[in-house]
Amino acid sequence: xxxxxxxxxxxxxxxxxDVELRCDPISGHTALYWYRQRLGQGLEFLIYFQGNSAPDKxxxxxxxxxxxxTGESVSTLTIQRTQQEDSAVYxxxxxxxxxxxxxxxxxxxxxxxxxxxxxxxx
Amino acid sequence: AQSxxxxxxxxxxxxxxxxLLRCNYSSSVPPYLFWYVQYPNQGLQLLxxxxxxxxxxxxxxxxxxxxxxxxxSFHLTKPSAHMSDAAEYFCAVSAPxxxxxxxxxxxxxxxxxxx
Numbered sequence: 001x002x003x004x005x006x007x008x009x010x011x012x013x014x015x016x017x018d019v020e021l022r023c024d025p026i027s028g029h030t031a032l033y034w035y036r037q038r039l040g041q042g043l044e045f046l047i048y049f050q051g052n053s054a055p056d057k058x059x060x061x062x063x064x065x066x067x068x069x070t071g072e073s074v075s076t077l078t079i080q081r082t083q084q085e086d087s088a089v090y091x092x093x094x095x096x097x098x099x100x101x102x103x104x105x106x107x108x109x110x111x112x113x114x115x116x117x118x119x120x121x122x
Numbered sequence: 123a124q125s126x127x128x129x130x131x132x133x134x135x136x137x138x139x140x141x142l143l144r145c146n147y148s149s150s151v152p153p154y155l156f157w158y159v160q161y162p163n164q165g166l167q168l169l170x171x172x173x174x175x176x177x178x179x180x181x182x183x184x185x186x187x188x189x190x191x192x193x194x195s196f197h198l199t200k201p202s203a204h205m206s207d208a209a210e211y212f213c214a215v216s217a218p219x220x221x222x223x224x225x226x227x228x229x230x231x232x233x234x235x236x237x
Binding site: 033041042043048050091093111113115116 | 158164168171223225228230
């Protein structure tokens with residue numbers, strides 16, 4: 001697609017429920033990132049997918065959080081047993097890899113962000 | 123390890139005045155540096171990037187940033203602020219960690235422009 005698409009744009013849920021957030025990256029972008037943006041705070045890295053490599057899950061805050069990506073397409077972020085502190089805007093971004101002379105692949109990858117999914121846990 | 127510090131969560135300027143948003147980074151290897159802008163109710167978009175070519179980088183909408191290695195800084199400037207520049211600005215650093223380039227973002231600086 002022309003841009004990164006995220007759904008739902010807004011989700012209100014009750015504490016303890018599970019939620020799924022979807023990200024549709026730009027076609028051909030091999031890298032996909034999930035970040036979390038809490039009110040008044042910066043972007044917090046959650047997870048990174050690069051092609052068929054094992055994802056970098058080092059940013060996931062707890063085992064209630066998980067994400068999947070099928071090949072180089074859609075990704076789903078799942079939050080189980082939601083808590084009020086999970087309330088935030090969840091941002092997805094994708095990027096392509098390109099060769100920089102002397103720097104190798106994926107050196108200065110520019111991220112294209114979606115509009116985000118705003119999650120409110122009551 | 124890499125990190126970004128943006129000094130000042132809010133910066134307020136008058137229309138036509140100089141804009142200066144500060145960013146300092148920490149990286150154990152030469153980094154790539156970025157500024158992203160987030161307008162109200164929109165996603166983040168790239169303003170400009172530094173990739174080890176010219177140290178003075180020009181971006182969209184008249185913004186520019188200068189990479190200063192000795193000061194580990196990448197401050198964003200614009201000579202004359204417009205009302206339309208009001209937005210949240212994020213500085214980001216990207217350096218290889220375990221073979222991956224995962225950008226680390228600062229906390230953001232909200233630019234307020236007064237008429």
